[in-house]
Amino acid sequence: MNWIEIFRSGISTGTVLLIAAIGEILTERSGIQNLGVEGMMLVGAMAGFKIAYQTGNVWLGLLAAIAAGGLLSLAHAVVTIHFQADQTVSGLSLTFLGTGLALVLGEGLTGQVAPIIPRASVPLLSQIPYLGQVVFSDHNLLVYFGYLLVPITWYYINKTRPGLHLRAVGENPAAADTLGVNIYRTRYLYTFVGGCFAGLAGAAISVAIAPGWYSNLTVNGQGWIAVALVIFAHWNPWRAALGGYLFGVLRRFTLDLQGPRMLFGLANPFFFNTNLVFFLQMTPYLLTIIALVWGSSAARKKRIGSPAALGTAYQRGERGR
C-alpha cells in the first residue's frame, strides 16, 4: 500500500470532480440546476482530445473543450430560463444530447494518442517531506489550477459585489429584480460558466489526467458524482474540493486493495478472487449515495438549505392567478 501514491492519485482524480463541481456550484447558486454535467464533460473530453489530436496543440484542445461545454449549457439555459421548462428533465436531455454528440463526433478517436497537458512541480514547496511529494510534485498543471480555483471561487462568491448579486439571484430573484439586477442575464451567464467548467473537467480527463478517448467510458459517471458532490458540499467550494479529493483517494485505495497478497495480516480476498474487483468498482457509486444521504440529513439538522430559488423558473410580474 503505497499511501503517497494513493494520495497523489486521489488529488489528480479529485481535481476533475472539483472543477466540474465548482462550475455547478456557480450555476446552482444562481438558481439553475444543470444535471447535464455528464454530457458536458463528455463533449468537453471529446472536443479537447479531438482538437488536440488534430492540431497537435493541447492548449487549443482545452479551449475547444471549454467552448463545447459552454455552448451545450446554453441550450439548457435557453430551455429553462426562456422557455421555463422543467430543469431536471432538461438537464437529463442534455446528458443524452451531449453523450450522443460526443459519440458521433468522436468516432474513430479511440486508441489514438494526443498531446497532453504537461506536468510540473512547484519549486521549494515540493521539497517538503511527504506533503511536498503528495501535493506539490509532479502533478499535471491542471491540478495546480484546481488548488487556485477553490479560494478564488470562494472569495468571488462571498466577498465581491458580483458574488453578492449571484447569491441574491439564487435566494430571492424577485428582490434582486426590483433592485435592477438582470435575473435572466445573471442566470445565463453562470449557466454558461458552469458549462465551461464542465467541459474543462472533461478535457482534464482526456488530455491530462487519464489521457485518451474511450467513448462514453471516458467519463463514466463522474459528471453525476460531481453533481452529487455539490449537494454534499452545501454549495461551498472548499467542501467541494475536500469531497473531491477524498473521493479520489477512496477510489484509488479500493482499487489498490487488489494488489497485496496479505491484507492486515489475513489473506487478501481481493487478491485471490479477481472477480471481486467488481465490488471494488462499485465503491465510487456507493460512496456517492452514502455522501448524498449523509449530506442531506446533515443539512436538515443545521438548517442549511440549497439556494432558496434553486430549480424554480423566474417570471417577472407573474400575476397571482
Next chain:
Amino acid sequence: MTFSEKPNAVPAVEMQEITLRFPGVLANDRVNFTMYPGEIHALLGENGAGKSTLMNALTGLYKPQSGEIRIHGKKVSFNSPKDAIAHGIGMVHQHFMLVENQTVTENILIGLDTPRFGLNLKKYDDEVSHLAEQFGIHIDPTARIWQLSVGEQQRVEILKILYRGADILIMDEPTAVLAPQEADELMDTLKEMAAQGKAIAFISHKLAEVKQVADKLTVLRRGRATAERVDLQEYTRESLASLMVGREVIFNLHKCEQEPGREILRLEAVCALNNKNLPALRDVDLSLHEGEIFGIAGVAGNGQSELVEVITGLRECSGNVWLEGKNIANKPPSFSISQGLAHIPEDRIGVGTAPNLSLTGNIIMKRYDQEPVSQKWQLNYVAADALAGNLKDEYDIQAPSVQTQARKLSGGNLQKLILARELSSTPRLIVAMQPTRGLDIGAIEGVRQLLLRQRELGTAILLVSEDLDELLSLSDRIAVMYEGHVVGVLCSGDFDITNIGLMMTGTLPQDLPPEQEAPKDPAPGSASAFDEVLDHVKDYEQIEQAIPPAGQPVIITEEELPPAEDPDAGLSEKERVLRKVLGKKYAEGDEE
C-alpha cells in the same frame, strides 16, 4: 400634515393621462397623479382598482401604453426598475423583497454599481448606521434578515430606498403587516421623511390611516381616478367610501344572536415549533363551539399559521387537539378530514388547488374515496363531473366548463372553488385562513355571507384574518395571539379595537387601560349615522352597523335599502346576494 403648497413649485412627480392595459384588463385608464416634494399623498382604492399598477409604472416595472411621466419637471421614460431608481424613485412593497440569509447591509447593497468588486462590509455597515440615525430609524446593519421583526424588516426596505438617494418614496399598503402601535411608529417616520423634503406616495385601502397622515388624496376605482389630488378635509369618510366603491355599499350581513352549542374543538397545552425550529406556539388553550365564529387576531407571524397547521394535521405539536372527542393532534390530514374538518388555506394557489387539474379534479380532492365518485378501485368521472357541475352552479364559479383547468381561474373564482369543495362536505369545523385576502369587494361579501350561513347551520368556524374589521364584524369571540401565546379572548360585546391592538403587541388583558370614553362626536360637516360608525372602524368596507349603547345589533333590513339593481325575487337569499354582487362583477373582470 404640515405640507403647504408653495407657489411656483415644481412637482416631484407628474403622471398625466396614464393608460396601462394587460391582456383582458384595463388597469389604468387615463389617470393623473401629481406629487410635490415634502408631501404625503395617499392613493386610495379597493383591491383591483389599479393603485399598485399605477405605482409600478412609476417604478419602472411596467410601461404604460400612453401618457406622460415627469420627474421634477423633466419628461422620462422608464424601461426597467434601474431607470426609476436612477431618478430617485423607490418603492417599499407590501411583500418585502429581502434576501433572508443575508445581512441588512448586504441587502441594501444589491444592485448597486459600487463597490466595483471587493466587498468591504465594515465600511458600508457604518454608512448604513449613519443613514438610519438621520431618519430616526433603529437597526443593526450586521443582523441577518431572518433575525429581524416584521417592522424592522420594513425599515430595511425603507433604508434600501433612502440609501439610493431616493427623494420619491412609494409605500404599498405598509401597515398591512404591522400592529397598530408599530403602524404609528411608521407614520412618524414618514412624517420625518416628508419634513426633510421627500415626496411620499402611500397606497392604502384604509381610510383612518389615510386621514391620520396624508396631505393629499387620489382615489382610484376600476382603473379610473374618481378624485385627483384632493384635500382630505373636503370630504367626509362616507363620501370617500362611495368614491372608492361607486355605490352605496350596505352589506346585508344578518348576524343573528345565537347561543353557541356544544364544544367542537379544544386545544390543550399545544406547543409547536416553526420551520426555523423556534417555538411558534406556546401552551395554547382554545375552545370552539357549534354555531360560533371564533376569530384569531394578531399580526402575521405570531403563530397563526402554525396554529392552523397543527389543527389541520400539517404540523407536529405537543399537547392535545380534540375534535368532537377525538384527538387529531399529530395525525395525518386524512384523519381530521374524515372527522369533518374543512380547511380553507391561506395560499389558494400553492396549497388549495392543483393548477393543471380540472374543476372536477379539484372538487373531488377530498372525496375521491366516497360514493358516488368512488367505485371500489375506480373513480367514476361521470359522477364526479356531475357533482362538480352542481357545485359550479351553486357557487357561481365562472369558468367555461368543469373541464377547465384551475390555473385559468381568477383569484375570486379559485376561492369559490375552494369554498364549494370545503363547504359542500357538511363539515363540523371550518378552519379559514385569510379567506378574503386579495379579493374584490363583491367576492369578499360573498365569502362572508357563506361563512355566516355555515354559522347558522351550526358549524364551528375558526377564522384567522389580518383584517381586524373582518374579525370584528364576523366573530362571536376573538382570541389575540402574540408570539405564540393566546394573550386574551374577548366576547363580542367587549370588542374594542384599541385593546385588541394593545394585545396584539403583547399587553396582557389585565394591563389594559381602564374603560374607554364614549365614542367621539361625528366629524364636522356631516351628521350622518355612518360617520359615527366610521369613527370606530378603520376600513371603509366595514360600513355595517353601529353599536348603540344598548348593545343590540342594528340590522339594516331589505326594505330600507335603496332599490336593488335587478330584483330576483324568486331566488334564495344567498343566491340573490351572490348573483347580484358577484355575477355582474365577473363579467367585467374582478382583479388587476
Next chain:
Amino acid sequence: MKIPYPIFLKRTEDTPRWLPTVTSVGAVLLAFVISGIILAATGANPFQVYAYFYRASFGSWGAFSDVMVKAIPLILIGLGCALAFRMRLWNIGAEGQFFVGAFLASAVVMVPLVNLDTTPRWAIIALMMLLGMIGGALYGFIPGFLKARLHINEVIITLMLNYVAVLWNNYWIFGKWSEAGFQMTKTFPRNAWLPRLADYAAEIPAFSGLTLHAGIIFGLIAAVIIYLIVYRSKWGYKITLIGDNPRAARYAGIDIARNTILVFMVSGALAGLAGMTEVSGTVHRLQERISTSYGFSGVIVAWLAKLNPFAVIIVSILFGALLVASREIQPSGISFLIQGITLFLVISSDVLLRYEIKWVRPAQETAQ
C-alpha cells in the same frame, strides 16, 4: 411573461387537442434532420444512412420482428417511467432495475431455484416473471424510500444504482455463473424460454425465423393496466394530484411518502420484467450486454409519448427500429444522438403547449 427580445409569450387559454401529438412527431422529424446534418459534417451520407435505417427495420418481416423484439423492453420500461413521471418522480434507474430483474430471473435457472427437468414450462416462466418483477421492485424501493423519507434527489441515486447493478451482474457472469470462462452464462434450457413465433414454424411456415416472443403480450397487458390505473382508478388520481401540486395533495390528506415508494416499486417492477423478457425471450442467457441502454431510451420514450400508455407502444416501436437499424451503422453513436436531440426538442416544444408566440414590434411593447 416578458422576454428581453421582441417575442411575446402569452399564456394560452386553450391548447388544441392535436398539438401535443404534432409537437412530438415534429420533434422526431426535426431530430432526424439535424442528425442528418451532423452526419454529413462527419463525412457520412445521411440519405444512405436513413435508407438503410428503413430497410433494416421495416424492409422485411424478419426485420420487423427484430424491431418488435427491441420494442418490448422499451414498452415495459416506458410504461414504468410514464407512471413515475406522472408523479414527477424521475426514475432514471430503469436500467439498473432491468439488470436486477434479469439477474433474479436468471437465478431461477442458474441456481437453480426449482428442478428444471420436472417443473412445467409455464411454471418456470411464471416464476421467472415473478422474480424479475420482485427484483425490479426491490431495486426501485431504494430510491423511493430515500426520496420519501429523506427527500434525497432520486435522479442521482438511481443513476448511481445503475452502475452498481451492472457491476453486480458482472460479478456473477464473470465468476460463478460463467460458461467456460466466457462473459456469459450457459444457454438456458428450452423450457425457460419465452415462446416465440419461430417455435410455431412447423404449423405456420411464415413464422420461421421470427424471434418475436411472448413478451409483447406482457407489454400490451401492461399498457392496458397502466391506462386503467392512471385514467380510471383512484390511485391514478392521487398520483396525478401529487405530481401536479404536492402541497395540495398533502393538504388533501394524501400520504405522499407511501405513494412515492409504491410508484417507484411499480416502475421498477416493470423494468425488472423487461429484464426478464430479455434474458428469457431474446438472448436466452444472462450476459454482460443485455441492454442497449433500454433504461435511458425508455425515459425518452415516455416523454415523447407524453406519458400516454398507448402512445408509449407506438413510440417504442419507432425507437426499436432506431436501435435495430443502428446496430451496424457507423458512427455507432448515431441512435444516441437522434434520441438525445429528440428529447431536447420535445422539451423545448413543450413551451408551445403552454404559451402562444406572438411577434411584437418594439414600438408596441405591451406592458407586462
